[in-house]
Amino acid sequence: MKAIIPAAGYGTRFLPATKVVPKELLPVGAKPAIQWIVEEALAAGADEVVIVTSPDKPALRRHFSVEPIWHERLRNKPEIDAAISHVEALSRKIRFVDQMEQRGLGHAVLQAASLFKGTSEPILILLGDALVNSPVPCAQEMASVARQIAPDASWVGVERVPRDQVYRYGVVAGTHLPENDRVLRLTGLVEKPAVADAPSDLVIAGRYLLQPAIFTWLQSQKPGTGGEIQLTDAILRSMADTPVYAYRYPGKRHDIGRPEGYLKTLNEWGCVEG
Secondary structure (H helix, E strand, C coil): CEEEEECCCCCHHHCCHHHCCCHHHCEECCEEHHHHHHHHHHHCCCCEEEEEECCCCHHHHHHCCCCCHHHHHCCCCHHHHHHHHHHHHHHCCEEEEECCCCCCHHHHHHCCHHHHCCCCCCEEEECCCEEEECCCCHHHHHHHHHHHHCCCCEEEEEEECCHHHHHHCEEEEEEEECCEEEEEEEEEEEECCCHHHCCCCEEEEEEEEECCCHHHHHHCCCCCHHHCCCHHHHHHHHCCCCCEEEEECCCEEEECCCHHHHHHHHHHCCCCCC
């Protein structure tokens, strides 16, 4: 299984902090946010992680690079040196691809298509601004459920949100499976609907496990909400050929794409006092 982490956004909500430091490198504890997400992808069984980034964010590549000078500096600090060695080990399973212009999540995912030619395995997509705190890594749990119930289908991770917030998300409609009330077979998807038009209060929340045909659908996908290529729209079209299921994963998603969400994450993860 391969994984994609879209991480090309400018992080404008965090300016001026992200003028130099990409938002994906903002720390959550002693690790940057994107490292937590890479580790989640590998725990789910991915043997390669593709990070979709931008030429304007060289620090992402540098974080996952091998720099021998650090081992020299840390020769008397074995615990910290081990942490650096761990990052270097991760780097052997990571590839980077650039998104040259910001045209939406679907467009970002499409940039990785050339690296997945010939694959028949589902593709794990983890958004770089969503951390999930759960006993078992979220993507690992969803991949396990998918293998048990419908391995040839596509899957989206969902969560329940207050009804007045559904306009911020892709919202799903479907039927719960009697054998697992956390799983729905989807009948529809809508990207950022008006509250009155939303089919449910279950929203797509940062994790996807999609069949590789999604790249074909994305190649012909027309711009949707906000004039962008929406991944949700391509998934909806793919339902003509491939069943799509939703998994309401356990645990709590933390939105680190906004300053207020990031601060809340630090508090709830015990990174700061108060």
